Amino acid sequence: MKASDFSLDTLFRANARLHSGSEAVVDGTQRLSYAELDERVDHLAHWLVARGIAPGDRIALLLTDGAPYLTAVLACGRIGAIAVLLNWRLAPGEISWIMGNAEPVMTLHNPRFSDLLAQSDTGERIEVDEGHDPQGQFETIVSGEEDKPLILPALPDTRALYMMYTSGTTGRPKGCMQSGSAVASSALGFSVRRHFAAQERLLSTNPMFHVVGMQQVAAMLACGGTCVFAGRDDDSAAILELLHRENCTTSSAFPQISFPWQAMNPVRDGVMPLQKYTGGAGMGKPQIYDFMESEWDCRVVGGYGQTEICGFSTFIDYPEMLANPKSIGWPMQHVEMTILDPDGNVLPHGEEGEICMRGPSVMMGYWRNEAASEAALGHGWLRSGDLGTMDDRGLLYLLGRAKELIKTGGENVYPAEVDAVFADMPEVLDAGCAGVPDKQWGEAVKAFVVLKPDANLSREEITARFKDQIAGYKRPRYIEFVDQLPRDPLGKLLRRELSERPVTPDQAA
Numbered sequence: 001m002k003a004s005d006f007s008l009d010t011l012f013r014a015n016a017r018l019h020s021g022s023e024a025v026v027d028g029t030q031r032l033s034y035a036e037l038d039e040r041v042d043h044l045a046h047w048l049v050a051r052g053i054a055p056g057d058r059i060a061l062l063l064t065d066g067a068p069y070l071t072a073v074l075a076c077g078r079i080g081a082i083a084v085l086l087n088w089r090l091a092p093g094e095i096s097w098i099m100g101n102a103e104p105v106m107t108l109h110n111p112r113f114s115d116l117l118a119q120s121d122t123g124e125r126i127e128v129d130e131g132h133d134p135q136g137q138f139e140t141i142v143s144g145e146e147d148k149p150l151i152l153p154a155l156p157d158t159r160a161l162y163m164m165y166t167s168g169t170t171g172r173p174k175g176c177m178q179s180g181s182a183v184a185s186s187a188l189g190f191s192v193r194r195h196f197a198a199q200e201r202l203l204s205t206n207p208m209f210h211v212v213g214m215q216q217v218a219a220m221l222a223c224g225g226t227c228v229f230a231g232r233d234d235d236s237a238a239i240l241e242l243l244h245r246e247n248c249t250t251s252s253a254f255p256q257i258s259f260p261w262q263a264m265n266p267v268r269d270g271v272m273p274l275q276k277y278t279g280g281a282g283m284g285k286p287q288i289y290d291f292m293e294s295e296w297d298c299r300v301v302g303g304y305g306q307t308e309i310c311g312f313s314t315f316i317d318y319p320e321m322l323a324n325p326k327s328i329g330w331p332m333q334h335v336e337m338t339i340l341d342p343d344g345n346v347l348p349h350g351e352e353g354e355i356c357m358r359g360p361s362v363m364m365g366y367w368r369n370e371a372a373s374e375a376a377l378g379h380g381w382l383r384s385g386d387l388g389t390m391d392d393r394g395l396l397y398l399l400g401r402a403k404e405l406i407k408t409g410g411e412n413v414y415p416a417e418v419d420a421v422f423a424d425m426p427e428v429l430d431a432g433c434a435g436v437p438d439k440q441w442g443e444a445v446k447a448f449v450v451l452k453p454d455a456n457l458s459r460e461e462i463t464a465r466f467k468d469q470i471a472g473y474k475r476p477r478y479i480e481f482v483d484q485l486p487r488d489p490l491g492k493l494l495r496r497e498l499s500e501r502p503v504t505p506d507q508a509a
Contacts, residue, residue, distance in 0.1 A: 006180075007161065007183070027229040044071055048079055056159070062108070062117065064110055073085075084102045088207075092119045100121070101175060101368065159180065161179060174372055178361075182310055185360035190216065193332050194301070202251065203251035204251075243273060247273045249275045254409060281302025281398075289321075304398065308384075309359075311361075315332060330395060334360055340354050352388070353387070353389075354385070355387070356381035362382045406444075427452055428451060429451060429452045432495065434448070445474065446478040478508055
């Protein structure tokens with residue numbers, strides 16, 4: 001088998017034969033076995049080929065999670081097309097820039113997101129109803145009568161399965177390209193490390209346009225388990241009900257979802273189905289982890305990773321998290337990790353440098369961005385941009401984010417994106433933002449603003465101007481008006497100093 005023949009679709013098709021009658025997908029409107037999902041993927045693949053979709057063509061997906069989303073991703077992989085996974089939390093202008101960069105020939109979109117496409121040239125549009133309308137266009141396609149063998153086009157040895165756009169330090173996102181074999185390697189590594197079996201049932205709450213959501217769904221397809229998708233509008237109580245109703249055994253729900261469960265009678269008739277929980281590491285433990293381990297007998301692991309390596313690349317079990325609170329764990333089986341200096345030399349144990357990775361799940365590069373691809377991959381390793389150390393046991397420790405990344409509620413925010421909005425405000429003389437600790441979201445965006453003499457601008461006015469400019473999670477949650485910003489002799493903003501300033505209630509935006 002060539003490397004190009006190993007993909008997420010090959011894993012899925014193997015389990016469609018081995019576990020044909022087992023549930024593959026449960027969402028709010030339908031339940032599909034592996035055989036049924038495979039048949040729908042084939043029908044969609046037939047239709048796409050008949051429409052002239054060729055290997056390498058981009059198909060944009062602006063959908064809520066569920067059977068249609070998974071069907072579309074697998075169908076793209078089956079015919080060599082590239083799925084462009086769009087984040088429905090973005091503003092229309094951000095979506096428009098991504099669409100212009102990716103140039104998709106077709107867009108599958110949920111009607112509820114039509115407004116996000118108002119500024120975009122999307123090529124052909126196919127509506128995908130959220131309510132599983134049997135008369136809808138998408139349902140008609142995937143439920144077709146086609147029973148001819150799918151004649152696949154010749155596929156290149158290295159091809160992307162999907163592109164996820166990550167925020168850029170210059171304010172422009174980068175299209176991270178992941179091959180089908182990389183996604184499969186990541187899925188198998190996750191599945192093996194978490195001891196997943198065909199009886200596993202994933203409570204999926206992280207959107208599939210996010211690498212955490214995609215990796216865990218892929219891990220279910222690798223082990224023959226079931227993906228149970230929470231609805232986009234479900235609150236914590238509804239998600240807990242879903243967990244029990246579907247006997248979900250594993251999840252990675254963000255703490256803001258799972259933390260409230262403690263007060264919601266989470267153990268029903270002496271049973272808590274959740275047996276495995278995957279969370280973050282290296283930034284302290286949320287209180288919910290203790291509760292899961294002690295009250296639910298749920299095995300918690302923390303982890304570290306990024307979009308460019310298909311998700312989690314390290315794991316650490318909860319007892320080790322307690323003993324080493326700054327550690328992000330050991331590399332997973334499919335990943336090699338080290339600490340490099342700026343010249344690409346491996347540093348001895350204990351010395352501070354950049355966390356770097358290599359292995360079969362590393363990205364192919366950034367779409368149409370050779371300079372960024374070379375910077376990330378040029379030394380033969382994926383350079384994470386994060387500072388860390390490794391001890392003599394191979395245990396990794398995260399020290400800080402060299403790229404000044406702010407992580408809030410599982411999403412990435414680069415300060416340059418926020419600063420750019422302030423640059424267009426005529427009342428602002430100088431402005432900058434930094435990440436500050438936040439109990440609910442891990443980190444929050446705080447802006448520091450210097451107004452021009454005699455200018456007036458309130459926090460409420462600033463918040464209003466941010467609307468429709470960038471996504472809600474990127475907007476400042478706190479705003480502090482200051483006389484000047486700390487900068488070095490070259491004018492570089494000292495964001496670390498800003499992060500260390502106290503946050504007070506009156507600064508809330």
